[in-house]
Amino acid sequence: MRKFNKPKIIYSTCLTSEPVRYDGGIIRDAFALKLKEFCEVITVCPEISIGLGVPRDKIILYVEENRIKVYQPKTGLDLTNKMLDFSEDFLGKLPEVDGFLLKSKSPSCGLSNTMIYKDKEGKIFHSKGIGLFAHKVLEKFPNIPAEDEGRLRNPEIRERFLTRIFVLADLRILKERPPKIRDLIEFHQNNKYLLMAYSQKHLKELGNLLANQTKYSFEELIEKYTIFFREALSVIPKxxxxxxxxxxxxxxxxxxxxxxxxxxxxxxxxxxxxxxxxxxxxxxxxxxxxxxxxxxxxxxxxxxxxxxxxxxxxx
Ligand code: SF4
Incomplete structure (x- = not known):
């Protein structure tokens, strides 16, 4: 029987019910709170991290010369560079992680439904998109599961997110142990049907990689395996x-x-x-x-x- 390892997940701090939102409000998202019990959680509140307090004046996203900017209408502060610098720095220093659970609609963390405006005052609607920190997450971690609590209300998206974070945790922990080829082969066998559902092409490629294991050092082999495996699980299974x-x-x-x-x-x-x-x-x-x-x-x-x-x- 499978014993579950704890996925290492980056959470938007407000999804852990900490009062860090602009208005000091508390979010109680039942799923985010339950999942937290099964994970090793690293929290981040990008807005607090760039020096904004609680409560704080709202920030918005707007488009200027085809670039998304972060602006605080009440103070007239352009926070774009601060947010980008923080995101680069924070994400660049992370250890290997298995996923991100971020807050929807936020100009910083939102992975869906974040309002983007045509003007600095946030009065003229431009489009819905993603927050600036979230954008950097997707850019830097393209094959690591990243969702927001809003999207996770969809049962299929939730099923896929959970499946991926728990299996990526297994692979990460396998790599942290003294390297043994038989552990990797067993991992591959236990994921045969999962890989078959997500991508037959990747199942075959990963099988070939293991069949040719003698061509690589164990470190190279597992590095290549991890890249292909993450790529496989990024496919949306039909x-x-x-x-x-x-x-x-x-x-x-x-x-x-x-x-x-x-x-x-x-x-x-x-x-x-x-x-x-x-x-x-x-x-x-x-x-x-x-x-x-x-x-x-x-x-x-x-x-x-x-x-x-x-x-x-x-x-
Ligand atoms: S959405 Fe992100 S920036 Fe906003 S309060 Fe939550 S963690 Fe902080």
Whole structure:
């Protein structure tokens, strides 16, 4: 059975219910607070870090000569360079991390729905985009999961985020131990169906890399493996790919199941294919069969056990 390592996650400080918002308000996001219990959390509040206090006058984003600028209308301060310098410095000094959970809509942290204006006063709407700190996160960590609490209300986005941070934590911790090739091979085997769902191409490339392991030192091998693995998990898996993987796993049990069980399962799978239900009920059925038939190989697959069960149902 999979033992979960703690993902190392960068949180917007306000998502930990610290009163750092411009108005001193507190955010209680049930999912962010629950997830925090399962993670090693590093917090950051870019606005406090550039010297703005609590409470503070609002800052906004606006466009000037095709550049996004940060401005505080009440004081007339242009904070663009301060924010960019802080972001470069903070992100450049981070250890290896497994993900970012940032605050939506914020001119600093927002990964979605941040208001951008045409004017310095923030009166004329230009577009919705992302905050300046968040922009730097995406630029510097292109294949590391980064979401905001708003986007994580979508069950599919949440499922993918959780899956990725927990498996990246496994890989990071494997690298922190004294290097052993057999650990990496076992990791690859346990992620076979996950990789198959995300990207067949990467599954093949990673397999080839391990088959040619003697060409590299262990450090080179694991470095290359990490790059390809992160890239694989950056692909948004299609329902067709998941259906294919589910059929593969179903094949382990189909001869041992009763007709009614098979029909019910295939009915649910068809609903999933048509986007009428999400993946979770299907995975739960496969997992219960893996327990019933004591299939250790499948029970070790991250595909069937992507993250702790306690994170499954949080509103
Ligand atoms: S959204 Fe970011 S900058 Fe704003 S209070 Fe939260 S952590 Fe600080």
């Amino acid at each position: 329902r067709g790919n998941h259906t294919n993987v589910i059929f593969h796993i179903y094949g382990y049990f189909s001869k041992k199941l009763k007709e009614g069980e098979k029909n019910h399962f295939l009915y649910l799978l068809n609903l999933y294919r048509k986007a009428k239900i999400n993946l979770r009920p299907i995975i739960e059925i496969l997992k219960s069969w893996a327990y019933r038939f004591d299939d250790q190989y499948l029970l070790n697959q991250t595909y069937l056990n992507p993250y702790p069960d306690e994170l499954t149902h949080i509103e």
